[in-house]
Amino acid sequence: MTPNPRALLVIGSGLKLYREYLVRSVAERAREAGLRLVLINNLKPTWQHEYFDDITVVNVFDHQVLLDTARELAAEYTVAGVLCWDEPLVMPAAELAAEFGVPGLSIPGVHGCRDKHSCRTRLTAAGLPQPxxxxxxxxxxxxxxxxxxxxxxxxxxxxxxxxxxxxxxxxxxxxxxxxxxxxxxxxxxxxxxxxxxxxxxFADGPEISVDGAVHKGEYLPMFVARKSTGMPPFFEETGHVVDSADPLLRDDELMGVLAEAHRVLGIENGITHTEVRLTARGPVIIEVNGRLGGDLIPFLGKTATGIDPGSVLFDVGTGQRPDVSHSRAGTAGIRFGYPEHDCVVHAVDVPAEAPGLVTASPMVEPGTTLRLPPGGYIARHSFVVCQAADSETCVERLAHAASLVEVDAEEIAPPPAGTTLAMPAGLLDVDE
Missing domain, CATH: 3.30.1490.20 (ATP-grasp fold, A domain)
Incomplete structure (x- = not known):
C-alpha cells in the first residue's frame, strides 16, 4: 500500500501584497524537504498557483466548514505541519494542529492570544505588570x-x-x-x-512590537518594530521602523517579560507578534498575537536583519528549532498613506525611485471607498518602504518617499450613525 504523501497544510494565504514573500519562502523550504504544500483558501486563487500543490476553496470563516475540509485533506495526506498567519484563522489552525498531533500554539496558547480578556486575566494572575x-x-x-x-x-x-x-x-x-x-x-x-x-x-509610553519564534515553549525574539500611530483618540498604525541594532533586543527586563508571558499563556510552537508599551514602571504587554506581525513588519525584519520569517515559520511548524541570528545590519521602515477625510479614490501614483526606497505600492483600486475611524479602519491608499544604515536616516527617507505619493480622490460624507462596519481589505484573505 502506497503511503499518503507528506504535506504542509496552510490555512489562508493572505493578500499577495502583504504575504507573498512569506509564501515564497515556505514553498522553497517545503520543496527542499519533499513536502507537498496544501492550501485551504477563501476565494478563487490566482497568484497562489505558483507556490501550492493543492488548493481547496471553501468559506474558511465558517470554522466548522474549515475543520471538516482539513480533515478530508488529512485523509489524503500525512499532515506534517499546519501554518497560519491570518488573525481570524489562528484559532481553528491551532485546533487542527492539536488534532493532527503536529507542532502548534497549543489550545491554551491560542486562547491567550485570540481572547484579549483571557490574556489580561492570565498575565495579571501571574504577577506580570498589567493595567x-x-x-x-x-x-x-x-x-x-x-x-x-x-x-x-x-x-x-x-x-x-x-x-x-x-x-x-x-x-x-x-x-x-x-x-x-x-x-x-x-x-x-x-x-x-x-x-x-x-x-x-491606559499604559502611557512608546509602543513597540516584537516578533518572536517559540520552539517547544522557548521564546526566541527576532526583531523589534517601533510603531507610529495617529488619528486620536483612535490608534491607527501609520508606520513602523525595525533596526537590527535596536538596544531593546538586549534589554533583559523586556526579554524576561516576553518570555514569561509566553510561558504563562502556554504557547508551545509558532511565531508571535507581541505589542508592548514602554511605561515608567517597565514594559507592559498590551497583547500577544498568535501569528506573524502584519503591516509588512516581517518583511522589514527580513530587510533589516536578514532573518527570513517564512523560513522560521516553516521550522517551528515542522518541529525544528529555528536560527534567529541576524545575518545583516541596518534599518528598514514602512509609512502608510492615509487620506485626510473619507473619500472615494480615483487614482494613486507611487514613486519608482527615492533615496533608500525598497518598494512602494498603491493599496486600493480606483473606485475604492476609504473611511477613517470610527466609520472604518486601515483606510490606507498606499505604502512606501525604505532602508538605511540607521533609524534617523530611515525615518527621513520614509517622509521624503511618502511626500512623492500622489492621490486623486473625492471627499465623501461620513457614514450614518449605526452603519454596520465592513472589514477592511488587508486583514482577511480577500485577494482575488
Missing part, C-alpha cells in the same frame, strides 16, 4: 469599571486585530462613544467574542 481591566457587558458596566480603574481608559473589542475599534476615553462623556465604537466593531469578529468591550487603564 486594571474589566470586560463590560453594557454602558452602565463600562462606566462603573472606568470609575474603578480611573481615567483615561482604553476601550477595545475583545478579539479584533489592527487596533480596530480601539480608542482612548478621558472621561465619562468620551467613554460612552468609545464603548459604542468598540461594541459595534466587535460584531464583525468571531461569534464567541462579539458584543461588549474591554475597559482597561
Amino acid at each position: 486594571g481591566f474589566h470586560l463590560a457587558a453594557d454602558f452602565a458596566d463600562a462606566r462603573a469599571a472606568a470609575g474603578r480603574i480611573g481615567y483615561p481608559v482604553i476601550v477595545k473589542p475583545r478579539a479584533l486585530g489592527a487596533s480596530m475599534g480601539v480608542s482612548l476615553a478621558r472621561d465619562e462623556a468620551e467613554l460612552d462613544a468609545a464603548y459604542r465604537v468598540a461594541h459595534e466593531a466587535s460584531l464583525v469578529g468571531d461569534e464567541p467574542y462579539r458584543g461588549g468591550a474591554i475597559i482597561e487603564g
Whole structure:
C-alpha cells in the first residue's frame, strides 16, 4: 500500500501584497524537504498557483466548514505541519494542529492570544505588570469599571486585530462613544467574542512590537518594530521602523517579560507578534498575537536583519528549532498613506525611485471607498518602504518617499450613525 504523501497544510494565504514573500519562502523550504504544500483558501486563487500543490476553496470563516475540509485533506495526506498567519484563522489552525498531533500554539496558547480578556486575566494572575481591566457587558458596566480603574481608559473589542475599534476615553462623556465604537466593531469578529468591550487603564509610553519564534515553549525574539500611530483618540498604525541594532533586543527586563508571558499563556510552537508599551514602571504587554506581525513588519525584519520569517515559520511548524541570528545590519521602515477625510479614490501614483526606497505600492483600486475611524479602519491608499544604515536616516527617507505619493480622490460624507462596519481589505484573505 502506497503511503499518503507528506504535506504542509496552510490555512489562508493572505493578500499577495502583504504575504507573498512569506509564501515564497515556505514553498522553497517545503520543496527542499519533499513536502507537498496544501492550501485551504477563501476565494478563487490566482497568484497562489505558483507556490501550492493543492488548493481547496471553501468559506474558511465558517470554522466548522474549515475543520471538516482539513480533515478530508488529512485523509489524503500525512499532515506534517499546519501554518497560519491570518488573525481570524489562528484559532481553528491551532485546533487542527492539536488534532493532527503536529507542532502548534497549543489550545491554551491560542486562547491567550485570540481572547484579549483571557490574556489580561492570565498575565495579571501571574504577577506580570498589567493595567486594571474589566470586560463590560453594557454602558452602565463600562462606566462603573472606568470609575474603578480611573481615567483615561482604553476601550477595545475583545478579539479584533489592527487596533480596530480601539480608542482612548478621558472621561465619562468620551467613554460612552468609545464603548459604542468598540461594541459595534466587535460584531464583525468571531461569534464567541462579539458584543461588549474591554475597559482597561491606559499604559502611557512608546509602543513597540516584537516578533518572536517559540520552539517547544522557548521564546526566541527576532526583531523589534517601533510603531507610529495617529488619528486620536483612535490608534491607527501609520508606520513602523525595525533596526537590527535596536538596544531593546538586549534589554533583559523586556526579554524576561516576553518570555514569561509566553510561558504563562502556554504557547508551545509558532511565531508571535507581541505589542508592548514602554511605561515608567517597565514594559507592559498590551497583547500577544498568535501569528506573524502584519503591516509588512516581517518583511522589514527580513530587510533589516536578514532573518527570513517564512523560513522560521516553516521550522517551528515542522518541529525544528529555528536560527534567529541576524545575518545583516541596518534599518528598514514602512509609512502608510492615509487620506485626510473619507473619500472615494480615483487614482494613486507611487514613486519608482527615492533615496533608500525598497518598494512602494498603491493599496486600493480606483473606485475604492476609504473611511477613517470610527466609520472604518486601515483606510490606507498606499505604502512606501525604505532602508538605511540607521533609524534617523530611515525615518527621513520614509517622509521624503511618502511626500512623492500622489492621490486623486473625492471627499465623501461620513457614514450614518449605526452603519454596520465592513472589514477592511488587508486583514482577511480577500485577494482575488
